[in-house]
Amino acid sequence: MIYTVTLNPALDYFVQLEQWNEGGVNRSTYDHKAPGGKGINVSRVLKRLGHESEALGFIGGFTGHYVKEVIEQEQVSTRFIQVNGDTRINVKIKSDTESEINGASPEITEEHIEQLKQQLELLNEGDVLVLAGSVPATIPADIYEVLCTEARKKKADVFVDSSGEPMNKVLKHKPTFIKPNHHELGDLFQVKLKTPDDAVPYVRELLAKGITYVLVSFAGDGAILGTTDKILFANTPKGVVQNSVGAGDSVVAGFIAAKAEQMDLEQSFKFAVATGSATAFSKGFATREDVEALMKEINIVVMERDE
Ligand SMILES: Nc1ncnc2c1ncn2[C@@H]1O[C@H](COP(=O)(O)OP(=O)(O)O)[C@@H](O)[C@H]1O
Ligand SMILES: O=P(O)(O)OC[C@H]1O[C@](O)(COP(=O)(O)O)[C@@H](O)[C@@H]1O
Numbered sequence: 164m165i166y167t168v169t170l171n172p173a174l175d176y177f178v179q180l181e182q183w184n185e186g187g188v189n190r191s192t193y194d195h196k197a198p199g200g201k202g203i204n205v206s207r208v209l210k211r212l213g214h215e216s217e218a219l220g221f222i223g224g225f226t227g228h229y230v231k232e233v234i235e236q237e238q239v240s241t242r243f244i245q246v247n248g249d250t251r252i253n254v255k256i257k258s259d260t261e262s263e264i265n266g267a268s269p270e271i272t273e274e275h276i277e278q279l280k281q282q283l284e285l286l287n288e289g290d291v292l293v294l295a296g297s298v299p300a301t302i303p304a305d306i307y308e309v310l311c312t313e314a315r316k317k318k319a320d321v322f323v324d325s326s327g328e329p330m331n332k333v334l335k336h337k338p339t340f341i342k343p344n345h346h347e348l349g350d351l352f353q354v355k356l357k358t359p360d361d362a363v364p365y366v367r368e369l370l371a372k373g374i375t376y377v378l379v380s381f382a383g384d385g386a387i388l389g390t391t392d393k394i395l396f397a398n399t400p401k402g403v404v405q406n407s408v409g410a411g412d413s414v415v416a417g418f419i420a421a422k423a424e425q426m427d428l429e430q431s432f433k434f435a436v437a438t439g440s441a442t443a444f445s446k447g448f449a450t451r452e453d454v455e456a457l458m459k460e461i462n463i464v465v466m467e468r469d470e
Contacts, residue, residue, distance in 0.1 A: 167202035167293040169220035173253040175199030180258040198230040201295030204412035224249030268299030288318035295324040307333040337373040394467040400460035402444040414439035
């Protein structure tokens with residue numbers, strides 16, 4: 164079974180403006196709302212690709228009710244823990260550029276965290292646990308390392324997509340897969356990465372910690388997948404970006420789906436990148452049909468191979 168954990172879900176509020184007027188009244192030409200949060204998006208994309216998962220995490224209030232209702236309408240299974248405050252609202256502003264205001268989480272108590280740990284007791288060998296997104300301020304920053312350690316003891320595969328301290332702390336616990344974008348990878352090592360070539364030494368360093376797959380995305384400039392014996396590069400397909408929110412989560416979902424379907428490494432990588440791009444090129448999320456079409460535009464090149 165695949166379980167996604169979203170400690171900090173969101174109601175994503177998308178606003179389109181003709182132009183951003185700093186300090187003035189801005190009126191939207193278009194807006195819409197959608198459930199958000201990294202693990203939740205992974206579950207939603209998995210469903211669209213034909214894979215079941217269960218979405219776990221903390222939700223509360225009218226915004227949490229909305230998030231749960233919409234994803235359950237999409238037939239995604241959920242087992243959220245109810246908290247007292249309202250799930251945050253994340254504002255995504257699209258004008259000539261894309262900007263985001265991500266809200267703060269409601270308070271999560273020790274009892275809530277304990278409940279989540281109990282839910283994860285049910286993990287079995289071969290299950291997949293996705294730990295994705297930011298960690299609310301009221302949760303200790305070592306939460307992902309704690310959950311990863313427990314899941315690895317149970318021989319579950321652990322996929323992590325986060326940033327900052329929670330991400331840094333989990334690395335030594337051998338997650339199966341991580342997906343930093345190039346800014347997040349740069350932040351982990353306190354360097355600026357401009358090209359995929361720049362990222363290779365850091366990918367190697369992460370692999371040396373015992374992580375099986377390190378996938379680094381460079382938005383429209385391709386992606387790198389490092390694994391024990393080689394480092395691969397994939398170009399990204401060409402297209403018009405409609406909305407890049409959820410594109411990174413789609414890469415994670417694509418890779419999980421491909422592995423579940425026993426695709427080989429190169430095909431899995433192509434499928435993951437194509438899923439990210441199919442989401443970026445659509446107003447919502449990728450469809451399987453679009454993913455399969457975009458795969459044909461992706462070529463994989465070996466950047467390094469162990470002799
Ligand atoms: N301009 C683009 N053209 C094609 N694909 C894109 C573009 N921007 C993003 N994507 C897709 O979204 C994925 C994730 O984008 P990226 O911005 O690197 O990560 P994140 O969304 O996690 O910040 C990319 O690997 C790619 O598949
Ligand atoms: O938990 P964080 O880091 O604040 O991120 C949450 C935001 O990221 C998203 O999951 C989108 O993530 P990506 O664009 O990286 O795929 C949004 O739905 C949500 O608003």
